[in-house]
Amino acid sequence: MNYQKIPDETIKRMPMYLRAFSMLKTENRDSISSSQLAERLGMSPPQIRKDLSYFGAFGTRGVGYPVASTADQIRGILKLDVTQKAVLVGAGRLGAAIAEYPGFASFGFDIAAIFDNDPSKIGTKIGKNVVEDIAKIDTIKSRDIHLAILAIPADAAQPVVDGLADCCIKGILNLSACHLAVPKSIKVVTIDLAMELGTLPYYM
Amino acid sequence: MNYQKIPDETIKRMPMYLRAFSMLKTENRDSISSSQLAERLGMSPPQIRKDLSYFGAFGTRGVGYPVASTADQIRGILKLDVTQKAVLVGAGRLGAAIAEYPGFASFGFDIAAIFDNDPSKIGTKIGKNVVEDIAKIDTIKSRDIHLAILAIPADAAQPVVDGLADCCIKGILNLSACHLAVPKSIKVVTIDLAMELGTLPYYM
Structure with a gap:
């Protein structure tokens, strides 16, 4: 199927729509209007109609x-109709929380x-995985x-990313609070919790 | 000082600029051009100039x-020139990781x-804090x-938020994977790691 060029901002919202429609399915709903959906998601109906129209009316x-x-x-559309495998780098507290985050499944x-570089972590089990040596x-x-998925200190991130680029990695969810330099073939989403929190006082 | 209405998208990027300028300060840099800054942040110089111009040239x-x-x-501008106190709700694995996240300071x-509702967690120490009873x-x-900051299961989040709304809370960083219904006086930023990861396969 061919789609017109879809804005990144729309793609960003698609997983939210997917989660909403998946939830509606478990509630045995057959259909939902854009205004009902807008109310559930705290959005405007025209925004929803516009986003979904990119994929056909x-x-x-x-x-x-x-x-x-x-x-x-x-x-x-999101290529989530097949299992997508991910490697987690960093088995510290945040990594362990991510490994067991129920939302991914x-x-x-x-x-x-x-993977981790800490000998005390390598070989231990987190969920179904045994932590492997970053080497x-x-x-x-x-x-x-x-x-x-990167959950390692910022100063350790770039060398790891350089290694990942040689390993056919095409997408990185970066929780190491830093900008990563990557080849154009790799898409990076960075989440820095402090930066997210950092916008809130402005509005208070 | 009076500023013109600043777009949310610009406000979202301001903490990133703040982090960059703070880092430049520790590197003893006196000044930086928009193109040098753009390269560090993987952005375009005009975007940076536009964002910063909202606050005066x-x-x-x-x-x-x-x-x-x-x-x-x-x-x-971001009201980060004073210490901003935050309450963390949820002392599970993710909460514990957040409590010790070095980026906030x-x-x-x-x-x-x-705070948590789990008797086995109440009274234990995480960093400098003793976990208190959510009651x-x-x-x-x-x-x-x-x-x-909310780091609790999605199905527990809304009642907690209703309680927070009665407690003078004005901003919420929501890591519980759900949409929260809040009064207009409260600004919410929701981060769902699975949704963030969910956009990446589309680009692969």
């Missing part, structure tokens, strides 16, 4: 969006490997892993 | 932005209290705390 006036097929369609993500990170090349 | 052509005073100015945040959350009213 699959809502019907007076009826709304069919829940099951819209969920499937969004999942397909609902989007079809599988934390398939965990052996290049083994992920043959393990069909194309996503990485 | 404090860069000089050919010289750039003065590092120390720009850092101070941004800090003042650099923005002047102080995790001043931690006593209303004690924060008298403790000059106006920010909250």
Whole structure:
């Protein structure tokens, strides 16, 4: 299927729509209007209609969006209709929390490997994974892993990222509070909790 | 000082500029041009100039932005020139990781209290804080705390938020993967790691 160029801001919101439609499915809802959906998500109905229209006009006036097929369609667009394996780098407190974060499975993500450089952590078990030695990170090349999650100190991040770039990694969720230099073939999403919190006092 | 209405997207980027200017200060840099700053942050120079111009044209052509005073100015605008106390709700694995996240202090945040509803956690120490009983959350009213960080399961979040709304909380960093219904007086930033990861396969 061919789609027109979709803005990054719309792509950012698609997982939120997917989660909403998945939840509606478990509630046995057949359809939902853009205004009902807007109320659930704290958004405006026109924004939702515009976002979803990028993927074809699959809502019907007076009826709304069919829940099951819209969920499937969004999942397909986001390539979340297949299991996506991810490697977690960093088995500290934050890494351990991430490894057991229940939300990943609902989007079809599988934390398939965990690496660290701390000898006291290597060999220990976190969830289903045994923590591996970061020196052996290049083994992920043959393990069909194309996503990485970084939960390591900022000053250790860039060398790790350089290694990941050689290992067929195409997307990085970066929780190390720093900007990463990556080749154009790699997409990075950085989350810095302090920066997120940092916007709030302005509005108080 | 009076500023024109500043877009949310610009406010979102301001903590990133603050971090960059703070870092430049520790490197003893006196000034930086928008193109040098753009390279450090992986952004475009015009975007940076536009963002910073909302706060007055404090860069000089050919010289750039003065590092120390720009850092101070941004800090003042974001109200991060005073210590901002935050309450953390949720002392599980993620909460514990957040409590010890080193990035908060650099923005002047102080995790001043931690609450949980789990008797096995109440009374234990995380960093400098002793975990308190969520039943006593209303004690924060008298403790000059106006920010909250939520790291609790999604199905437990809304009742907690309703309680926080009665406790003078004005900003919430929400790590519980759900949309929160709040009064207009409260600003919420929600971070769902699975949703952030969820955008990456689309680009692969």
